[in-house]
Amino acid sequence: xxxxxxxxxxxxxxxxxxxSSSFCALYVVVSVLLLGPSNLVRVNNASxxxxxxxxxxxLVFGIASSKISWPKRKEYAKLWWNTTTTKGCVFVDSLxxxxxxxxxxxxxxxxxxxxxxxxxxxxxxxxxxxxxxxVARVVAxxxxxxxxxxxxxxxFGDDDTVFFPENVVKTLSKxxxxxxxxxxxxxxxxxxxxxxxxxxxxxxxGFAISSSLARILANVxxxxxxxxxxxxxxxxxxxxxxxxxxxxxxxxxxFHQEFD
Ligand SMILES: *[C@@H]1O[C@H](CO)[C@@H](O)[C@H](O)[C@H]1NC(C)=O
Ligand SMILES: *[C@@H]1O[C@H](CO)[C@@H](O)[C@H](O)[C@H]1NC(C)=O
Ligand SMILES: *[C@@H]1O[C@H](CO)[C@@H](O)[C@H](O)[C@H]1NC(C)=O
Ligand SMILES: *[C@@H]1O[C@H](CO)[C@@H](O)[C@H](O)[C@H]1NC(C)=O
Numbered sequence: 057x058x059x060x061x062x063x064x065x066x067x068x069x070x071x072x073x074x075x076s077s078s079f080c081a082l083y084v085v086v087s088v089l090l091l092g093p094s095n096l097v098r099v100n101n102a103s104x105x106x107x108x109x110x111x112x113x114x115l116v117f118g119i120a121s122s123k124i125s126w127p128k129r130k131e132y133a134k135l136w137w138n139t140t141t142t143k144g145c146v147f148v149d150s151l152x153x154x155x156x157x158x159x160x161x162x163x164x165x166x167x168x169x170x171x172x173x174x175x176x177x178x179x180x181x182x183x184x185x186x187x188x189x190x191v192a193r194v195v196a197x198x199x200x201x202x203x204x205x206x207x208x209x210x211x212f213g214d215d216d217t218v219f220f221p222e223n224v225v226k227t228l229s230k231x232x233x234x235x236x237x238x239x240x241x242x243x244x245x246x247x248x249x250x251x252x253x254x255x256x257x258x259x260x261x262g263f264a265i266s267s268s269l270a271r272i273l274a275n276v277x278x279x280x281x282x283x284x285x286x287x288x289x290x291x292x293x294x295x296x297x298x299x300x301x302x303x304x305x306x307x308x309x310x311f312h313q314e315f316d
Pocket of ligand 3: 155156160161
């Protein structure tokens with residue numbers, strides 16, 4: 057089954073690329089004829105101008121979970137993850153004890169990745185959980201694991217975040233991944249926004265970072281979170297480090313929390 061499918065898929069991809077390239081070429085020719093060279097500033101590099109539309113293949117997901125919560129929460133991931141089309145990892149503090157909770161033979165579940173040790177980082181928020189540091193570092197660890205040039209967007213969420221991948225693709229397609237974007241939404245609860253800030257993407261709702269920005273963020277992340285040991289959560293740390301880079305939130309209400 058798989059083998060007989062592959063050539064058709066590759067063939068249709070080739071066709072797709074050929075068709076999109078011809079359209080791009082046509083567009084360039086028409087632009088030159090109609091508008092003159094001044095409008096060609098953005099398409100001066102031949103290999104960049106033939107940009108194909110964003111698809112699920114261009115997305116990598118980083119999901120925060122833990123050894124304790126994964127066995128129950130994986131039911132949420134089953135709703136939207138598809139191992140043939142979705143890339144990424146679920147980050148746990150250590151592997152669940154039961155063999156059947158490790159996803160090894162379950163083709164409907166994402167792979168598990170064990171987070172790196174975070175004991176060297178300070179956490180000083182009273183009443184919070186220092187696992188916030190581990191969860192914040194999912195951003196940097198995801199980029200380190202999936203850092204190939206065809207990744208356009210890194211998408212993050214919790215283990216009970218339910219994504220509609222086609223909708224995420226559609227939303228992110230509106231933006232140029234080569235520019236710096238931090239996309240998500242503030243909370244639907246006023247009090248949470250007052251406490252944590254209206255400019256922060258709330259992690260539970262999911263958020264996305266363009267690959268060009270994520271690679272820069274990943275490089276400075278460890279030194280940056282050392283400056284925010286007093287913050288409560290993981291999303292606050294990501295928000296602070298992006299603020300240091302001068303990037304504000306681009307609001308997309310499609311990323312939203314759900315309160316009963
Ligand atoms: C054009 O873009 C490609 C890939 O993005 C890059 O490798 C190349 O150096 C660029 N060329 C110029 C002249 O900018
Ligand atoms: C996963 O994606 C493939 C390719 O698009 C599709 O054929 C398959 O039915 C999907 N699986 C599920 C469980 O949706
Ligand atoms: C997973 O597959 C391996 C090898 O095919 C097998 O040894 C192992 O028992 C399987 N695990 C489960 C939980 O089914
Ligand atoms: C990702 O790859 C780029 C180019 O190869 C490299 O400059 C960058 O340091 C890498 N980032 C991470 C976090 O590994």
